[in-house]
Amino acid sequence: MGNHSDGSPNHSGTVATAGQNEVEKFQDPGLPPHRLRLADTDPKAAKRAERQVAVLFGTSVVGTLIFLVAYFAIDLGEGAGIATIRLQNALLGLGTAFAMLGIGTGIVHWAKALMPDHEVSEERHAIRTEEDRQAAVRIVDDIVEETGIKRRPLIRNTLLGAVALAPLPAIAVFGDLGPRPDKKLAHTMWAPEEGKLKRLTRDPDGTPIKASDVTLGSAFHVIPEGLNELHEGKLNEKAKAVVLLMRLDPASLKPSAGREDWSYNGIVAYSKICTHVGCPVALYEQQTHHLLCPCHQSTFDLTQECKVIFGPASRPLPQLPIAVDNEGYLVATSDFKEPVGPSYWERDEHERSINS
Amino acid sequence: MKALSQKRRHPLAVIALLLMGLLVTGGLYAVATTVNEAKASTTSYSASDTAEGEKLFEANCATCHGMGASGTQDGPSLVGVGAAAVDFQVGTGRMPMQMNGPQAYKKPAQFNEEQTHQLSGYVASLGAGPAIPEEHLLDEKGDAAAGGELFRVNCAMCHNAAAAGGALTRGKFAPALADVSGKHIYEAMVTGPQNMPVFSDANVSPEGKRDIITFLKQIESNGSPGGADLGSLGPVAEGLFVWIAGLGVIIGFTIWLTSRTS
Incomplete structure (x- = not known):
């Protein structure tokens, strides 16, 4: 039991006023006076608290029953709609919540309202004695002596060698996280195969797109011809090759030198992979000709060859050079002239090799 | 009064007040944004429809769109936009525009079904353009799974994967698609209102549009199974x-x- 003071405010605090050099010593104010609870003095209140605890435990029982009834009585078999699933989900959740909360709150309320609440002071043990320290040193010395590690350098050295070598297999395994992508990131499926130019096809069904299909103001989501026929790595290839195809008034496009023949009658194709961190940029505003990236709001201006006009992206979106084949379908005349997507370590090197 | 002033200091009073405020704001907002929708039943226009539509147009629209809908510097020419564009813009209350701004807002329709029909008839008579979709494309009995795939490829980047809408640049936004009639969804796809790109029949086939509408109506009626x-x-x-x-x-x-x- 602690020292129950009278609870009067302690005036001998540690506050020192200016010019007063001698600080009064802080006096232990002791514990505040013990205050009896209603349940300690009034048997009726104690009875009431008892009933409250019982009700809380009862709630837990009801919760468990709700869970069991919801689990077994609600039939999710044939013909059960999504409303039934929602009902069962809700009841399972509520049942579990009541079952757990009822026990927890009941125990806490029981402890707070009915169990003894007298204050107890526990004195701190002395932290360490010199004898304990000496005993510990003796134990360590004994261990060193008994293992004989000082006398047997062969054992010591082989142990050090073994411990030093043991992590090497783990490091060797890291090699399997590779191999380095090398030039995979620099090329996409748009590169012509055996002289045959790849057609632009619709995502997801892969049907080719005629130039006449692309009306003013429309936006097509495009994948390269043959993507859907890939057996392996389809998503990896798609992630690099997706393109957004749009038609603008040809007068609003101002192609820079060398890009004059990359569009067809105002139809332009740009990589959909943001140059910032690779989110799909496909929010096209057909009146302002802005392309917005939903992740970090990088905004690209289509009339300025997708120059970045807002946001964290540092490079314009790569443009895919397109033309029309003799059947009127849109084709890519070459791969992108730079690696698509965000920066990576060897990107500059790859860009130079593409354009050399 | 004394009881009230005591309860005011109750630790839960702040939480109760916050909850009440949130509920009232949410409730008022939900009531204020409810919009009634018009539905036209037929897509053929008689000569009198066109004539009545012309009168309505001159009285209500010509200030901005010009006489004969040839456009002024305040509004674009409507020659060739088609009946679908008029039915969408007027039917959802976006036109007549409330005020100049980044985007025209959806609001209670200013014209009734018949007047909307007459206006569409007039604008359709000015030049060929997308027509109001036929009933069988709006029956919501297409392939919801195929529609979902088309939606995720073509629409979800702006309208959100759950069609809850999203922000665009400089105050523009893609609206939520719940409570939008299938006809208006179809018309928006073929006409590309405001900054939405056009999804012509060469891009997404009429059957594909039917699938998209089926998908949207299905996720709307299903609700959220997770609560x-x-x-x-x-x-x-x-x-x-x-x-x-x-x-x-x-x-x-x-x-x-x-x-x-x-």
């Missing part, structure tokens, strides 16, 4: 909710755990 969807706005809304409500509950419990019983 409250918090507007389907994704991790930010959900995170905010957990931070405020979840941590609030935990803090409430810790306060209760450490408080003395009376």
